[in-house]
Amino acid sequence: MGAVLRNPKVWIVLLCLLPLVRLIVLGVGGGLGANPIEFITHSTGTWTLVGLLVILSVTPLRQLTGRADLVRYRRMLGLFTFFYACLHFVTYLWLDQFFDPAAIARDIVKRPFITVGFTAFVLLIPLAATSTHAMMRRLGRRWQLLHRLIYLIAVLGIIHYLWLVKKDLTDPLVYGGVLVLLLGLRLPLGVALLRAIRGRWVPAGS
Amino acid sequence: MLIRRSKDIPPSEITPPEIYRDRRRFMQGLSALAAGTLLGASPEAGAGARLVGIRGSAYRLADEKTPYRDITTYNNFYEFGTGKSDPASNAGSLKTRPWTVTIEGAVKHPKIWDIEALLKLAPLEERVYRMRCVEGWSMVIPWVGFSLSELIRRAEPTGNAKYVEFVTLNDPGQMPGQRSRVLNWPYVEGLRLDEAMHPLTLLAVGLYGEVLPNQNGAPIRLVVPWKYGFKSAKSIVSIRFVEKQPRTAWMMAAPEEYGFYSNVNPQVEHPRWSQAKERRIGEFRKRDTLMFNGYGEQVASLYRGMDLKKFF
Numbered sequence: 001m002g003a004v005l006r007n008p009k010v011w012i013v014l015l016c017l018l019p020l021v022r023l024i025v026l027g028v029g030g031g032l033g034a035n036p037i038e039f040i041t042h043s044t045g046t047w048t049l050v051g052l053l054v055i056l057s058v059t060p061l062r063q064l065t066g067r068a069d070l071v072r073y074r075r076m077l078g079l080f081t082f083f084y085a086c087l088h089f090v091t092y093l094w095l096d097q098f099f100d101p102a103a104i105a106r107d108i109v110k111r112p113f114i115t116v117g118f119t120a121f122v123l124l125i126p127l128a129a130t131s132t133h134a135m136m137r138r139l140g141r142r143w144q145l146l147h148r149l150i151y152l153i154a155v156l157g158i159i160h161y162l163w164l165v166k167k168d169l170t171d172p173l174v175y176g177g178v179l180v181l182l183l184g185l186r187l188p189l190g191v192a193l194l195r196a197i198r199g200r201w202v203p204a205g206s
Numbered sequence: 207m208l209i210r211r212s213k214d215i216p217p218s219e220i221t222p223p224e225i226y227r228d229r230r231r232f233m234q235g236l237s238a239l240a241a242g243t244l245l246g247a248s249p250e251a252g253a254g255a256r257l258v259g260i261r262g263s264a265y266r267l268a269d270e271k272t273p274y275r276d277i278t279t280y281n282n283f284y285e286f287g288t289g290k291s292d293p294a295s296n297a298g299s300l301k302t303r304p305w306t307v308t309i310e311g312a313v314k315h316p317k318i319w320d321i322e323a324l325l326k327l328a329p330l331e332e333r334v335y336r337m338r339c340v341e342g343w344s345m346v347i348p349w350v351g352f353s354l355s356e357l358i359r360r361a362e363p364t365g366n367a368k369y370v371e372f373v374t375l376n377d378p379g380q381m382p383g384q385r386s387r388v389l390n391w392p393y394v395e396g397l398r399l400d401e402a403m404h405p406l407t408l409l410a411v412g413l414y415g416e417v418l419p420n421q422n423g424a425p426i427r428l429v430v431p432w433k434y435g436f437k438s439a440k441s442i443v444s445i446r447f448v449e450k451q452p453r454t455a456w457m458m459a460a461p462e463e464y465g466f467y468s469n470v471n472p473q474v475e476h477p478r479w480s481q482a483k484e485r486r487i488g489e490f491r492k493r494d495t496l497m498f499n500g501y502g503e504q505v506a507s508l509y510r511g512m513d514l515k516k517f518f
């Protein structure tokens with residue numbers, strides 16, 4: 001038991017399940033408000049986006065802390081993000097469109113924010129499908145190239161959000177700002193900055 | 207439209223609140239009925255205080271009414287924040303007394319109405335209206351109020367009055383959402399004079415037989431049931447009669463998305479989403495949106511010969 005509790009993966013799994021648990025608890029207790037379906041759509045969409053940003057913060061965090069082992073948790077974070085994206089998409093297919101194929105097809109083609117969200121979701125599928133170690137080994141360098149799609153997916157996620165809000169762009173711009181920061185930290189200047197910070201904080205040799 | 211009558215109370219009597227699901231409300235309603243002979247008595251100002259002397263009206267629906275809780279906790283009222291629950295959380299800072307409504311512009315009798323006097327301008331009636339939000343959800347709401355035409359007739363618009371402009375309070379101290387510039391404050395809405403004179407167009411002061419809660423637009427608001435919800439200006443401080451079509455808050459914010467007319471129309475899409483269906487709050491499946499929100503019989507003639515795709 002003690003060993004289980006000391007495994008960070010266990011804690012990450014529990015943490016990643018919290019948004020789902022919250023939805024279930026609120027749902028059972030009638031706490032989803034006047035428009036529960038909208039609540040679920042927004043909640044699962046928000047957590048998908050948060051997941052993408054968390055994944056993208058692993059590399060900068062590694063540079064900041066020098067802890068190479070952080071990468072080990074990235075696969076699980078990615079799969080949970082995909083899980084919330086699936087919940088988000090299924091909510092849309094079922095509770096928003098009631099599996100009406102014509103209406104869904106029309107929506108995907110005609111509504112730019114749906115087109116963009118759908119593209120992001122479709123692009124997530126090959127990443128989830130190739131997330132195993134076996135696939136990593138099999139694809140070699142091409143795996144890295146493929147998984148760079150995550151940058152595009154995150155950008156599409158932000159555009160999806162910007163295009164769906166009625167007027168108040170504050171929230172999508174905040175998420176967008178975080179994304180710009182995380183992408184910027186991958187540029188040579190950003191990497192140098194992170195190294196410099198690390199050099200100041202962490203005494204040499206540790 | 208269904209006209210329902212209760213068996214034990216003569217139809218000439220005050221609105222029977224028998225349909226209220228909440229039992230406590232029902233009991234309160236009975237005591238109000240007992241006191242109901244005090245027609246025209248000044249109601250208490252506070253939200254939730256029972257309005258006395260409410261008459262029934264022909265404006266009733268077979269649709270089930272949206273619960274009070276949903277109507278008062280799920281609101282778009284950007285003056286108190288852009289989240290749906292923000293108005294219920296933040297509208298406590300709005301002071302609805304003292305309050306005046308200024309009638310100005312092209313009228314023979316401009317006047318600054320004190321809210322207490324305005325409440326007695328015409329008998330209050332209960333009207334159950336559908337409310338369709340431009341975002342694709344809807345409610346069924348028992349408002350209390352009187353036709354805007356009652357007020358307009360007394361003001362006597364002159365020949366120059368072609369449009370009516372409604373202005374919401376602009377006071378960031380009371381309306382914290384106005385500290386952010388999401389919209390051009392004050393919130394301005396407008397109607398053509400004939401739309402404003404239409405008997406369906408309501409000045410509402412109450413909800414479910416009680417004084418209007420702040421988050422729903424207290425102390426007095428417009429309700430135009432065949433138009434998207436944002437046309438129904440809340441917490442009104444001024445009604446102006448003008449010659450030119452007013453520039454409304456949403457037209458200034460996004461002219462290609464929100465037109466002056468904004469009639470509920472399932473055939474005219476919002477540029478970013480469809481308006482063909484709506485989610486009635488409390489229902490699982492979506493329902494078809496009705497032309498003019500189901501009020502076509504009464505209002506379609508106002509738009510005869512107009513291209514509603516152009517004048518959206």
Ligand code: HEM
Pocket residue numbers: 038041042043044045046048049085088089092096114117118119120121124153157158160161164
């Ligand atoms: C990686 C993929 C996606 C991400 C990151 C994402 C993210 C989001 C976010 C952040 C929101 C807004 C939440 C809020 O307002 O609080 C949202 C709303 C929404 N998303 Fe997505 N989404 C994705 C894919 C999709 C897909 C595939 C669809 C459907 C085909 C979809 C349909 C919607 C709808 C219908 C809404 C609500 C729109 C509204 O309230 O008007 N999304 N999404």
